[in-house]
Amino acid sequence: MKAEIITIGDEILIGQIIDTNSAWIAEQFNLSGIEIYQITSVHDDSDHIMEALKNAEEKVDLVILTGGLGPTKDDITKHTLCEYFNTKMVFHEPTFEHIKQRFKNRNIDLNKLNRDQALVPESCTVLPNKAGTAPGMWFEKNDTIFVSVPGVPFEMKYLVENEILPRLQNNGKTKAIFHKTVQTQGLPESMLAQRIENWENSLPKNIKLAYLPNPMSVRLRLSAMGSDLNELKRQVQDEIERLKQLIPDHIFGFDNETLAEVIGKMLLEKGQTLAVAESCTGGYISHLITSVPGSSGWYKGGTTAYSNEIKQNLLGVSVESLEKHGAVSEQVVREMATGARNKLNADFAVATSGIAGPTGGTEEKPVGTVWFAVAGPGNTVAEKFVFGDNRERNIIRSSQTALQILRKTIITL
């Protein structure tokens, strides 16, 4: 099956936003056995959209339109679709009910623009959008399927994952594919590749491996293609068991699991609790933890001790340590961890102190230097890392590293 992605919106053509939607869609569709023939970005202009639809219809079996759906009046996509499919706009009651409910939950009054979002071309199948107000739309013309989704990434992703791909699979347009992603932490991509080289080379021909690095972790995605889904699952599981032997410490989870989720499960099981004391990570560790639903069951809370005054007053770090060793030191980070553990009355506490940058480094402690400590029952461990000079990446990497040290500490205790 061949597909074309058409993105609608001036913001891409003036370079204000980078088109990340198309890369995501292309990846998902390729993994499902659908080849992306072309990606075309066009203006919020009816003639231009019509022309792109016509060109695409001649060449592909599936057209995915993103963008151009929303409550403001620069939206012309729906009217253009009516014209292209020779149909008229009708009021779609279930969509209106959904919009009303969303607004009611937020205590906001509906206006005419919101009501207009419930208007859809009569000949389309409406794809309910639980992630937003503008519904997706599915059209068929001759032998080509056209789907239209909003450009807001999480709404687009919701519709592709929950409405579009399942429908294509049910229609037998795609073959059986099984993906599983292994989450690893603590080995850079090149070192990881070296460690698992033999395993990678011995994978069966129907299993493809992809390295998906991001600042948080290196993910390894195994994609198996075949005819029997259960057989594919078994095959992938066997390969993962072999992989676990090679990098036992570095695999922390699977698919979309986060380190904080994995830590939360371990703590809940043991009935233990956690506190954090952050300096250079500035609240990001706490954010990663509290992004996990139900984290209040095992997370007591934390402090962002940005100034030395707060390190002393809230965490009980000693003036002597701060003066003698400086805030970015093993001594201080250990006192931050034990202080947080005591003051917040938790079983474990993790602490960070470092120089996120872009300035503030010295010869002895360059930008990117970060000390970590984890205080647990009966023991405190500390470790130093030196990252790069990008503030944003240093905050993210330091936060992940802190959670990884915490995970290993919980396992061994």
Add this chain to the structure above:
Amino acid sequence: MKAEIITIGDEILIGQIIDTNSAWIAEQFNLSGIEIYQITSVHDDSDHIMEALKNAEEKVDLVILTGGLGPTKDDITKHTLCEYFNTKMVFHEPTFEHIKQRFKNRNIDLNKLNRDQALVPESCTVLPNKAGTAPGMWFEKNDTIFVSVPGVPFEMKYLVENEILPRLQNNGKTKAIFHKTVQTQGLPESMLAQRIENWENSLPKNIKLAYLPNPMSVRLRLSAMGSDLNELKRQVQDEIERLKQLIPDHIFGFDNETLAEVIGKMLLEKGQTLAVAESCTGGYISHLITSVPGSSGWYKGGTTAYSNEIKQNLLGVSVESLEKHGAVSEQVVREMATGARNKLNADFAVATSGIAGPTGGTEEKPVGTVWFAVAGPGNTVAEKFVFGDNRERNIIRSSQTALQILRKTIITL
């Protein structure tokens, strides 16, 4: 002048890389008054490239091709260009000298693939590539200009900045465009649209307005086209002044400014400091603040008081208030703010307490209910909002709302 960007390469169409080149080119060209009509991504396939060239030639005055140039054998772009422009490949001595020199400097031996990089279509003007080995190429056919540049971002940027834009400006091909983005907070897209409808409808014809919503804010982008850049700037500034009258409280900044940056500037100017006390936002406010370089100059730190115990111990919230009103209440959030202001010894403190979801709501306090308070010199304000049922979005929206209330409080005090 109208242009089309054609990117060549399978890596974009399988979603392996995100096409950042096109956004960069689009931004540069728009700033030079060249409108990007369309962006098209095609496969490394001669027929496909030929078809894209033909379609573009019919519609635009300038075609920018990126990618498909390099020493490896999957490069078919140059041969396709020879075919399209009905010319033949010739050896270009200056390019070969340049390649030889680069290799000599790096002590690497030349191979046949490197020598082939000096082959170019006879009818093109060669654009010397000081940032790499593959040269850029400039063709003219009928009234359309075609330029071809490598896909490696810094080589592409070098050629656009040093060879292509200067040539277009010398040819008098560009007009003036000016963009400015207004950052707003606190009004959903549809309400904002209603508030500014008359202003929007009365904009001069040469100014276009675009709504760019994201979970953090709704951005309004004004794009003015004309002949005199200074006149355009003045025109846009006039319209922004009129807009400010309509939504004075909701505009917090311009272009890529964040709320935390704006707050930091105000505090630095006044020599004042900030602390936060977070419950449902779980550290995200602190993260937004500490993402600003230099925030240690005005941010003291904060607490994530996830459990009631921490609210009492670290912030001094009273047991009575917690028992009588519950953690999500005006009384408690006020005590959190004043407690943080005192304990962290700051001029301002902002506090949040709410139900991020997906569970934990009650009939009286549904998921998405969030109380905010800001304690400042001599005064504490509190406000309640009810957001939706998505945990991630509730955390982001609550954090932005907290910063917006803080900004307004700092201004009025």
